[in-house]
Amino acid sequence: MNELQPQQLKKIATMKMPFGKYAGRILVDLPEPYICWFEKKGYPNGELGALLKTLYEIKLNGLESLLTPLRESNRGD
Secondary structure, eight states, X not given: OOOXXXXXXXXXXXXXXXXXXXXXXXXXXXXXXXXXXXXXXXXXXXXXXXXXXXXXXXXXXXXXXXXXXXHHHHTTO
């Protein structure tokens, strides 16, 4: 897994999925089977694909707790 970047983590915890069945849902809240589907079928191009791939690695390794403080700090915005 590549080194986690703070900006990537913040985006995963705050950015909304722009399309598909889960459009409008925060990336970290996407169901694990959906993230695994992208791993099998291919990620979108660009930043979104990179974020989803990072999210897959986070979920795969049980590191979701890294995102908890970022989610909580965003609730006050």
